[in-house]
Amino acid sequence: MSELLNPRIAGVRASMLLYLYGRRLRAHPAGELLAGGGVAIGVALVFGVLLANASLTSSASELVHGLTGSARYALVARSPRGFGEGVAQRAGELPGVQVAAPVLRENVTVSGPRGLRALQLIGVSPSVEALGGQAARQYAEAGVLLSGGVGLPAGVAGVLGAGRGGTVRIASGGLVHAARVKVVLGGGVLGSAAASPVVVSVLSFAQALTGLRGRVGEVLIRPQPGRAAQVRAELERLAGGRLDVRAADYELGLLAQALSPSRRSTSLFEAIGVMIGFLLALNAVLLTVPERRRFIAEQRMQGYDARQLVLLLGFQALALGLAASLVGVVLGDVLAGTLFRRAPEFLGAAFPVGTSAARRPGTALIAIAAGVLAAAMASALPLLELRALPWTSRARAAGAGRPSPRARSGGSRCAAGRSSRSRSRSCCSRRGRRSRAV
Amino acid sequence: MSALELRDLVKHYRGRGETVRAVDGVSLRIAAGELVALYGPSGSGKSTLLMLVAGLLAPEGGQVLFGGRDVGVLSARQSAAYRREEVGLISQEFHLIPAASALDNALMKLPARGYTLREARARTLPWLQRLGLAERAGHRPEQLSMGERQRVVIARALAAEPGLLLADEPTGNLDSVRTREILALLRALCRERAIPGLLVTHDPDAVEFADRVFTLRDGRLRESESESERVGAAPIASRG
Numbered sequence: 001m002s003e004l005l006n007p008r009i010a011g012v013r014a015s016m017l018l019y020l021y022g023r024r025l026r027a028h029p030a031g032e033l034l035a036g037g038g039v040a041i042g043v044a045l046v047f048g049v050l051l052a053n054a055s056l057t058s059s060a061s062e063l064v065h066g067l068t069g070s071a072r073y074a075l076v077a078r079s080p081r082g083f084g085e086g087v088a089q090r091a092g093e094l095p096g097v098q099v100a101a102p103v104l105r106e107n108v109t110v111s112g113p114r115g116l117r118a119l120q121l122i123g124v125s126p127s128v129e130a131l132g133g134q135a136a137r138q139y140a141e142a143g144v145l146l147s148g149g150v151g152l153p154a155g156v157a158g159v160l161g162a163g164r165g166g167t168v169r170i171a172s173g174g175l176v177h178a179a180r181v182k183v184v185l186g187g188g189v190l191g192s193a194a195a196s197p198v199v200v201s202v203l204s205f206a207q208a209l210t211g212l213r214g215r216v217g218e219v220l221i222r223p224q225p226g227r228a229a230q231v232r233a234e235l236e237r238l239a240g241g242r243l244d245v246r247a248a249d250y251e252l253g254l255l256a257q258a259l260s261p262s263r264r265s266t267s268l269f270e271a272i273g274v275m276i277g278f279l280l281a282l283n284a285v286l287l288t289v290p291e292r293r294r295f296i297a298e299q300r301m302q303g304y305d306a307r308q309l310v311l312l313l314g315f316q317a318l319a320l321g322l323a324a325s326l327v328g329v330v331l332g333d334v335l336a337g338t339l340f341r342r343a344p345e346f347l348g349a350a351f352p353v354g355t356s357a358a359r360r361p362g363t364a365l366i367a368i369a370a371g372v373l374a375a376a377m378a379s380a381l382p383l384l385e386l387r388a389l390p391w392t393s394r395a396r397a398a399g400a401g402r403p404s405p406r407a408r409s410g411g412s413r414c415a416a417g418r419s420s421r422s423r424s425r426s427c428c429s430r431r432g433r434r435s436r437a438v
Numbered sequence: 439m440s441a442l443e444l445r446d447l448v449k450h451y452r453g454r455g456e457t458v459r460a461v462d463g464v465s466l467r468i469a470a471g472e473l474v475a476l477y478g479p480s481g482s483g484k485s486t487l488l489m490l491v492a493g494l495l496a497p498e499g500g501q502v503l504f505g506g507r508d509v510g511v512l513s514a515r516q517s518a519a520y521r522r523e524e525v526g527l528i529s530q531e532f533h534l535i536p537a538a539s540a541l542d543n544a545l546m547k548l549p550a551r552g553y554t555l556r557e558a559r560a561r562t563l564p565w566l567q568r569l570g571l572a573e574r575a576g577h578r579p580e581q582l583s584m585g586e587r588q589r590v591v592i593a594r595a596l597a598a599e600p601g602l603l604l605a606d607e608p609t610g611n612l613d614s615v616r617t618r619e620i621l622a623l624l625r626a627l628c629r630e631r632a633i634p635g636l637l638v639t640h641d642p643d644a645v646e647f648a649d650r651v652f653t654l655r656d657g658r659l660r661e662s663e664s665e666s667e668r669v670g671a672a673p674i675a676s677r678g
Binding site: 020028298301304 | 520546
């Protein structure tokens with residue numbers, strides 16, 4: 001039973017690994033704290049940037065995919081004035097089209113009791129429900145409730161101070177309208193898009209608010225199975241060069257393009273974060289190298305073999321890296337929510353990018369793995385000396401035609417010099433002197 | 439119990455056109471229960487000889503025979519296992535962990551042999567008691583005198599119940615009273631446990647406690663006949 005709970009790893013009990021690391025922590029708290037702090041700072045920088053970056057795109061992605069659902073194409077207006085609903089109706093009647101859902105999206109300014117925000121007004125028709133997008137379904141189901149009013153994501157409603165039943169003022173194209181908040185959509189519906197800068201209404205109300213009666217900005221199209229190419233061709237014909245036919249989530253492609261300069265700087269910042277963290281950890285660990293070297297030498301004298309020493313130091317690096325990385329992830333989360341929180345203004349005007357954090361296990365795991373790796377690499381320096389293990393009488397072994405395992409571990413330089421006795425001797429005497437330093 | 443036998447042992451260090459004959463054809467047999475003292479001036483090869491016996495260095499010629507095997511041709515892992523299972527190594531440098539108690543420092547060899555903390559403490563505590571450190575078991579090294587620290591190192595070497603005792607200047611940091619105590623203890627342990635012991639020292643007091651005394655000069659070994667010869671070979675201030 002104790003073997004199960006407290007197994008031997010390379011001959012050392014798991015509990016003793018913990019015990020020995022505890023002793024090390026007590027003996028060198030400052031060194032460990034410095035090393036852990038370095039790793040934590042590096043991880044915090046990397047995780048903060050990754051999280052902020054992922055949050056920027058994921059809210060837009062969730063919102064767009066939530067709206068477009070299974071739509072494959074979008075017939076998009078080239079002008080802010082949109083195009084007539086009649087075109088949308090004709091698109092729905094094209095051969096091979098299963099669903100056509102007209103949508104109007106317009107930038108508006110919404111003010112509430114607590115403040116005002118620039119938002120994207122999304123007007124949807126009931127047919128959007130057939131596309132199956134989660135948000136679209138919610139919008140459509142709320143359509144009856146939305147009649148004569150608007151729906152706000154919870155994050156936006158909080159900023160405006162306008163709860164359900166409250167009134168907001170919507171300014172668009174020189175017109176200002178009062179609208180009642182009929183629905184507040186929470187994270188359960190919209191995910192990280194719950195903080196997206198959008199306001200939702202039924203299509204006809206959106207048209208009234210923006211002064212675009214009878215007009216839509218785009219039509220989302222879902223072709224019948226196997227008829228996508230045909231539908232595309234029909235849409236191109238209908239567009240006639242006056243409208244664009246695009247992928248339904250074309251907006252995300254535009255967002256990715258708009259983000260590319262930001263992404264380059266983000267990647268650079270990530271790299272700098274990794275380097276800073278590693279250098280901090282390395283510097284801190286370097287301070288402990290003489291002590292670790294003594295520890296290794298002493299343990300070797302006491303009979304710890306290379307596996308056991310790698311295990312001891314590896315476990316210590318793992319424990320330090322893991323603990324520091326977890327702290328770094330928490331710090332990074334705070335950074336992402338404060339210092340890195342704001343989305344670039346130019347993106348906010350063009351895309352429905354939100355500010356809520358999109359926490360994903362994968363992002364945290366990447367940051368933690370980087371932290372553990374940095375700690376392990378920094379701690380590995382004294383282990384390199386394990387290669388200078390005592391050299392056995394390789395010359396004798398070679399003479400007998402059986403190089404010993406220790407000779408092999410002694411290094412390839414010696415092995416390479418086997419053909420030349422003088423080279424072999426010189427090489428091995430160097431190795432012998434190194435091991436004497438033990 | 440096994441005897442330790444060195445047969446025509448050779449270890450040279452080669453530098454730029456220079457060869458140092460650290461150990462040059464040394465042959466010696468130490469019977470079980472016997473404590474042998476090894477004198478020699480600084481650089482005479484005493485520590486090299488000890489490391490050859492401990493398997494920390496490999497000889498270029500000759501054999502180190504213990505327990506029916508040649509220590510000089512063991513693999514790195516076998517060599518570590520030999521030190522772990524067979525050798526009790528006492529060094530002049532204490533290398534104690536500052537934050538650990540005397541008891542925890544003394545058991546530090548046992549994790550490598552798969553002992554749990556409880557088992558390791560149970561094996562180590564009697565040795566601390568035997569060495570007069572029972573009351574000091576919970577004290578950290580900084581709270582111990584030099585002599586007590588040296589006894590912790592001895593307890594660490596003995597807790598694993600070695601078959602061979604090797605001591606490199608074990609009394610270098612001690613006053614004369616403590617030196618005699620430690621030397622007497624080493625002799626008693628070798629006899630009581632019937633294990634061979636090799637003591638590298640500069641200390642003239644060792645003559646009284648060792649069963650045989652040898653002098654190493656320029657890598658060559660010879661049995662010392664007189665105290666003046668030994669003291670002359672090993673000035674107190676020097677280190678091997």
